[in-house]
Amino acid sequence: MRIEEKDYNTIWFDEKNQVVKIIDQTKLPHKFIIKDLKNIKDVINAIKKMEVRGAPLIGGAASYGIVLAIIEKKDFDFVKKSSEDLIHSRPTAINLKWAVDRMMKKLSNININEALKVALNEARKICEEDIKSCKNIGLNGLKIIEEIYKKKKETVNILTHCNAGWLATIDWGTATSPIYHAHKKGIPVHIWVDETRPRNQGANLTSYELNEEKIPNTIIADNTGGILMQRGDVDMCIVGTDRTLFTGDVCNKVGTYLKALAAHDNNVPFYVALPSSTIDWNIRDFKDIPIEERNAEELSHIEGIDQHGKIKKVMIYPEKSKAMNLAFDVTPAKYVTGLITEKGVCEASTDALQKMFK
Ligand code: MRU
Numbered sequence: 214m215r216i217e218e219k220d221y222n223t224i225w226f227d228e229k230n231q232v233v234k235i236i237d238q239t240k241l242p243h244k245f246i247i248k249d250l251k252n253i254k255d256v257i258n259a260i261k262k263m264e265v266r267g268a269p270l271i272g273g274a275a276s277y278g279i280v281l282a283i284i285e286k287k288d289f290d291f292v293k294k295s296s297e298d299l300i301h302s303r304p305t306a307i308n309l310k311w312a313v314d315r316m317m318k319k320l321s322n323i324n325i326n327e328a329l330k331v332a333l334n335e336a337r338k339i340c341e342e343d344i345k346s347c348k349n350i351g352l353n354g355l356k357i358i359e360e361i362y363k364k365k366k367e368t369v370n371i372l373t374h375c376n377a378g379w380l381a382t383i384d385w386g387t388a389t390s391p392i393y394h395a396h397k398k399g400i401p402v403h404i405w406v407d408e409t410r411p412r413n414q415g416a417n418l419t420s421y422e423l424n425e426e427k428i429p430n431t432i433i434a435d436n437t438g439g440i441l442m443q444r445g446d447v448d449m450c451i452v453g454t455d456r457t458l459f460t461g462d463v464c465n466k467v468g469t470y471l472k473a474l475a476a477h478d479n480n481v482p483f484y485v486a487l488p489s490s491t492i493d494w495n496i497r498d499f500k501d502i503p504i505e506e507r508n509a510e511e512l513s514h515i516e517g518i519d520q521h522g523k524i525k526k527v528m529i530y531p532e533k534s535k536a537m538n539l540a541f542d543v544t545p546a547k548y549v550t551g552l553i554t555e556k557g558v559c560e561a562s563t564d565a566l567q568k569m570f571k
Contacts, residue, residue, distance in 0.1 A: 214379040214386075214393070216245060216425050222383050224265065224273050224340065226333065231284055233277040237264045238380060242421040243518045250274075253282040253295045260302040260309075263412070267381020268455045268491055269343045272308030275299045276336035279316040283329045292320065292328070304503040305464060305541045306455035311490050312339055340383045346488035346555035347385035354391025354451065354486060354553040355398065361448050362400045368429075369395070370448045372405040372438055375466035376418035377453020377486065387486035388451040389422070391553065396428050404430040405441060409466060411512040411538060438472050442479040449482045451553070457485065457492050461546030461561030462499040467539055473548040485544075485561070486553040489570050499543040509536040 214221065216236075225234050233250040239262060240246045248264065250256050256278035259265050265274045282295035296313045303309060319335045320328055361369050375381075377388035385393060395402050404423055409415035416432045423430040433441070441447050450472060456464040463469070463485045476483040496502060513530040530536060549561035559565040 268306035268308040269382040272312035276312045349555040351390030351394040355394040358395040368401040374407040376414035387453045439475040463544045470542040473544040482550040505540040512536040
């Protein structure tokens with residue numbers, strides 16, 4: 214997608230300099246910086262500090278992490294250790310483990326001298342497949358938006374939470390892909406963007422990328438969705454997910470669950486968009502999902518730009534207060550109207566997911 218009229222992906226390999234290039238998302242929306250990741254340590258730091266983030270993108274970044282580990286040391290023990298460190302860099306999004314496992318499977322039973330070529334090829338494939346999946350999610354989700362527009366004949370208002378946009382994937386996004394496709398088809402859409410405290414991915418990333426694509430959007434405080442739904446100002450919700458269980462339960466950015474409850478109470482359709490790499494086929498009970506708890510400083514401090522164009526961080530909480538920063542929650546399948554996947558739209562249930570993917 215575009216930034217200042219120029220097309221980008223979120224990650225790519227620079228063959229000449231043997232580095233991985235990323236858009237540093239911790240600097241957006243105020244500064245657009247392309248950063249070089251030179252070794253496995255850089256990749257792990259980028260994932261932990263959320264310079265790259267969003268389930269599909271951290272999967273893509275991890276696969277290039279394996280490539281950089283091989284460039285660093287032609288030694289399978291080092292690559293194995295790097296793969297474990299990558300998997301532990303963030304716990305909730307399953308795409309990370311999915312991508313690393315796929316890379317390591319490709320590297321099993323081959324000679325170390327062939328490893329770089331094989332790994333680079335596989336990392337590129339993982340990213341290309343993600344682009345294709347996200348594009349198809351868009352085409353499948355577009356049909357739902359078209360249906361609403363046919364009935365309403367006016368701007369379709371869509372609420373989204375966090376950033377499940379192209380910045381969270383390699384291109385297109387998951388939740389945003391149907392929106393981009395609808396916009397390209399000339400369907401008028403307006404997006405309610407949940408700010409998404411504490412890191413403000415909605416305000417800093419979703420609104421930013423929608424602005425760059427010229428899609429009308431309005432940032433709202435996270436607690437505003439409920440009243441907008443009561444007023445009839447939301448036609449549908451579309452969110453992303455970091456891990457969807459085969460039972461249909463959806464783990465996503467904290468606050469998603471509350472939005473789903475409000476949607477259910479107001480008969481607003483609540484859709485979750487995901488590529489199949491986000492499905493967890495093993496965990497049955499959502500209480501077994503590892504929920505990331507991040508540093509409370511993300512709550513107590515806030516970053517912005519001052520009048521001199523300098524990025525500044527300030528403390529906003531009482532000095533003596535404790536804070537807790539759980540990064541994800543789980544929306545039970547019963548509150549999900551449908552899952553928008555690369556293969557089609559299905560019910561959030563074991564039967565439907567198995568029929569579509571197994
Ligand atoms: O903590 P983040 O910013 O990595 O969380 C991202 C989300 O919760 C997204 O909704 C999810 O990864 C889906 S991205 C297509």
